[in-house]
Amino acid sequence: MSDQRVRAERGVVLAIYLEWLTGQASSDDMRKWLDRAQATRAVSSAESTLLLRELHGHLTSPDLAPQWRALGGHAVFNPDGDQIHVHTGNGEIMTALAAFAGVTVTAAVLPFLQSIAAQAGQQAFEVARATTRRMIGRKGAPQIHSGMTQIFVEETAAGLRFSVPASLPDAALAALVATDLEALAMPAEKGRTVTIYWDEESEQWRRHVADR
Structure with missing residues (x-):
């Protein structure tokens, strides 16, 4: 559990x-x-x-x-x-989540996912994890604290958010390769946010749509 x-x-x-x-x-x-x-x-x-x-x-x-x-x-x-x-509003709730669950990093979500998937496709899982840490920890991004629950990579204007597990398991990285990322990241209707997350039980990447 x-x-x-x-x-x-x-x-x-x-x-x-x-x-x-x-x-x-x-x-x-x-x-x-x-x-x-x-x-x-x-x-x-x-x-x-x-x-x-x-x-x-x-x-x-x-x-x-x-x-x-x-x-x-x-x-x-x-x-x-x-x-x-x-x-x-979404801004307030994400501030609370960032403070108590980890960090929120603003980035273009789909290219972020695609770059990780490209390396995972070569079974270079450690490289993919290192790239993820490097992209999230780039200059200007919030510091990543130990003990966090997860990281949110958020594209606020597009209403798109990627929930990154604290430790990207090999199964999650491998699944990115077999996932239709463009369909997963398809924007929802105005005023709603799409959250892409890893479902450990089914070992699949899923999307959850909710009001902002």
């Missing part, structure tokens, strides 16, 4: 949000974790409040299935008897 999943089960709001963002949690998982967050009072910090507001905005989207929208009425979103209606 991943460290992120363990933190989510403990009710850590950041981990719960990341599980939602990457599309790896079921609605039953989310309800259980939100129950835990409420029971452990793990929502007291300003950062957690911001994350909960953003998550609430996603869960109350009319595009979601009923079992997900039902979670928008969870008591954790209603600590003082007043339902949370604020849906914060």
